[in-house]
Amino acid sequence: MPFYINTEHLRNKIEYPKRYQSQNLVKSSVFVFLVILLFLLAFRPFGVYNPELRMHYFFICFLHALAPSLILFVYFGALNYFRQVKNKMQWNLLKEYLYIGILLVFIGISSFLMRDLLYNNPNNWSWDYLFEEIRNCLVAGVFFYFFLRLSNYYLESKKGSPFILQFIPLEVEAKKVALLSNIFISTQVKQDDFNLNIDQLLFVKADGNYIELTKSIGSQTTTEVKRISLTQFESQITDYPHFFRCHRTYLINMFKIKKVSGNSQGYLLSFNETDVKIPVSRKQVESFNTYYQELRSQCIT
Known part of the structure; x- marks a missing residue:
């Protein structure tokens, strides 16, 4: 050997x-x-x-x-x-x-x-x-x-931290039902409606009645501002279960996470495409762990 x-x-x-x-x-x-x-x-x-x-x-x-x-x-x-x-x-x-x-x-x-x-x-x-x-x-x-x-x-x-010694990045499920990459997002103002390639999306940040979409396109990372609340945006992508509301102001693509650091008081999520780190709030730590394990079991099976 x-x-x-x-x-x-x-x-x-x-x-x-x-x-x-x-x-x-x-x-x-x-x-x-x-x-x-x-x-x-x-x-x-x-x-x-x-x-x-x-x-x-x-x-x-x-x-x-x-x-x-x-x-x-x-x-x-x-x-x-x-x-x-x-x-x-x-x-x-x-x-x-x-x-x-x-x-x-x-x-x-x-x-x-x-x-x-x-x-x-x-x-x-x-x-x-x-x-x-x-x-x-x-x-x-x-x-x-x-x-x-x-x-x-x-x-x-610390006491009660349930997380993993080594975070293993998720892979897109091989057997999952095919979903459209390009989706149409409706806003309250029709002229602000837009198309989005969901596969390029890393995370979304709320900013009042606006959101910032951070996307990875090839080797470049871009950020776009759209007039829609994060809750309204989230309600339109429910068919894509790998998006998770990790914080009141952040929605992240679980398949894009490359590293998790922190403890039971909260996590920081890292991505290959950007140096920006996204927080997982203390209240969402347990839900994040459960959600990660569910997605991982689906990827394995």
């Missing part, structure tokens, strides 16, 4: 994690410091020869926890600066794993450089200890990183 790595999943564009964003860096660094400090004090994971210690073990643990938190703050602070300079360069899992690996190497080097301050050992500056510190940081850091990822997912999803 050949070995396979899902590189497409690793390279897919994802949102830049909140834990690395500038406004959250202090909180993330403090959290890392406290978790590492408590872990070192509780488990003493790496063998320490007491006669070699230059200070009390608590202060050694304090410094070993302080260094990673400071490096994390400076490292991602610099990265955030360059992201702004490059106009928010794209982020994906492969890039995140690479940056975390580099971060762990820096932390290992810092642990090596602190050895002369912490331990009375003539071999502090040996290559063996450099390799050992980097290896220990990589091994412990990988487990620590994935622990934080799982904790972060749990805290973001």
Whole structure:
């Protein structure tokens, strides 16, 4: 059986994690410091020869926890600066794993450089200890990183969040009854009536007695304004069940959604064709989940 790595999943564009964003860096660094400090004090994971210690073990643990938190703050602070300079360069899992690996190497080097301050050992500056510190940081850091990822997912999803670990985009049903792509929409003013290619429609936004139709035509995304309320428009496309009122001001094409993020307090829907993200209100989260599962089961069958 050949070995396979899902590189497409690793390279897919994802949102830049909140834990690395500038406004959250202090909180993330403090959290890392406290978790590492408590872990070192509780488990003493790496063998320490007491006669070699230059200070009390608590202060050694304090410094070993302080260094990673400071490096994390400076490292991602610099990265955030360059992201702004490059106009928010794209982020994906492969890039995140690479940056975390580099971060762990820096932390290992810092642990090596602190050895002369912490331990009375003539071999502090040996290559063996450099390799050992980097290896220990990589091994412990990988487990620590994935622990934080799982904790972060749990805290973001919160209690009662029913949604999916990985959103799978829907496909148009192969066996569904054929429906016309071009439909005629009637408005209150006859001269404002219009034809619409429903297959091109991504989402509709309400704006008082008007709606904004966002469509994908080839490689271009266009927006048109029409004089009709969203409720009136929705009542005329009931034959197309893949359109869902996810918010009081938004109607979306379920078949065009490529990514869902958020938690039980609300979702954000992403599309390939535009950077605009559409909200699913808190009241509609459960209905959205149910509707998605129904459409998905129809696509599979």
